[in-house]
Amino acid sequence: MRCAGCAAPTARTRVRARLPPVIACPLCSGPTETAFTTHDRNRAITAERFRYRRCTACRSLNLENVPADLGAYYPDEYFSLPDMPGLRAQAARERWRMALVAAHIQPPGRLTEIGPGNGIFAIQALDAGYDTVVVEMDARACAYLRDTVGAEAVQSAAPEEALATMPRSHVIAAWHVLEHVPKPWALVDAAASNLHPGGVLVIATPNPRAFGQRALRGRWPHVDAPRHLFLIDHEALVVRAAAAGLELVTLTDVDPGGLHWNAFAWHYALRRPGCSLRRDKAAHLAGRALARALAPVERRGLRGAAYTAVLRKR
Numbered sequence: 001m002r003c004a005g006c007a008a009p010t011a012r013t014r015v016r017a018r019l020p021p022v023i024a025c026p027l028c029s030g031p032t033e034t035a036f037t038t039h040d041r042n043r044a045i046t047a048e049r050f051r052y053r054r055c056t057a058c059r060s061l062n063l064e065n066v067p068a069d070l071g072a073y074y075p076d077e078y079f080s081l082p083d084m085p086g087l088r089a090q091a092a093r094e095r096w097r098m099a100l101v102a103a104h105i106q107p108p109g110r111l112t113e114i115g116p117g118n119g120i121f122a123i124q125a126l127d128a129g130y131d132t133v134v135v136e137m138d139a140r141a142c143a144y145l146r147d148t149v150g151a152e153a154v155q156s157a158a159p160e161e162a163l164a165t166m167p168r169s170h171v172i173a174a175w176h177v178l179e180h181v182p183k184p185w186a187l188v189d190a191a192a193s194n195l196h197p198g199g200v201l202v203i204a205t206p207n208p209r210a211f212g213q214r215a216l217r218g219r220w221p222h223v224d225a226p227r228h229l230f231l232i233d234h235e236a237l238v239v240r241a242a243a244a245g246l247e248l249v250t251l252t253d254v255d256p257g258g259l260h261w262n263a264f265a266w267h268y269a270l271r272r273p274g275c276s277l278r279r280d281k282a283a284h285l286a287g288r289a290l291a292r293a294l295a296p297v298e299r300r301g302l303r304g305a306a307y308t309a310v311l312r313k314r
């Protein structure tokens with residue numbers, strides 16, 4: 001605004017010019033503020049600094065300076081590809097995942113998993129009798145899932161695009177995937193379109209309202225810079241899912257997965273990448289002890305490290 005008498009900028013205009021530009025939330029377009037700056041604390045692949053912003057509208061966190069080549073931050077050892085007895089032993093410790101799905105929708109039916117990793121859940125789905133297909137970006141993992149685990153595997157780094165071309169599913173599972181993808185809402189929308197009416201979408205993801213996140217901020221291991229692009233607030237997810245025709249039926253942060261991630265966070269906060277096995281074991285034990293001590297705080301009021309949401313298509 002300019003002065004009506006001399007056309008010079010008014011004081012208000014000069015103050016505005018000095019203010020930093022408003023950066024919109026990629027999820028809801030609301031205003032964001034600087035949350036913290038951190039580095040790759042979990043894997044130390046780079047010394048680069050990463051800036052996270054918090055949306056004051058939807059309360060989600062997002063990585064501001066997303067690297068151009070995200071694949072470079074996922075080393076080959078990101079997840080191990082065990083033999084079948086090894087995979088079944090891992091899967092046996094996580095039977096709760098299939099129990100959660102089966103409580104909402106029973107086999108037979110088509111189950112699509114996005115980002116299956118080494119197939120801990122895919123093998124459960126196959127054993128339960130689901131027609132199981134996985135969408136995975138990593139070629140090595142895809143070959144393993146197809147040839148060793150026995151799932152139908154689709155290789156794609158854009159799961160929202162892959163889903164649009166695939167047959168309809170009765171279950172879509174995305175265990176700790178939403179935080180990694182550049183377009184999380186496109187993935188939720190594509191999952192909603194792909195599901196049969198009455199089908200369910202299962203999402204587990206880190207919780208930006210976690211006690212650990214508030215206490216440790218950029219040092220919280222579930223920030224996992226730069227691999228985690230978003231830490232999505234559960235209310236934002238529920239609102240977006242509802243707009244896509246999905247109704248929340250279960251929301252919890254005290255399922256076995258959530259409790260595991262509480263202890264994981266304290267363990268990883270106490271260790272450094274490349275530390276000795278002895279140091280890692282000590283951090284692991286201390287992390288479990290901390291999680292037990294903090295249980296009265298972390299297990300109430302949705303303040304756990306990660307939440308699991310089950311959403312049903314209307």
Ligand SMILES: [Zn+2]
Nearest residue numbers: 025028055058
């Ligand atoms: Zn937002």
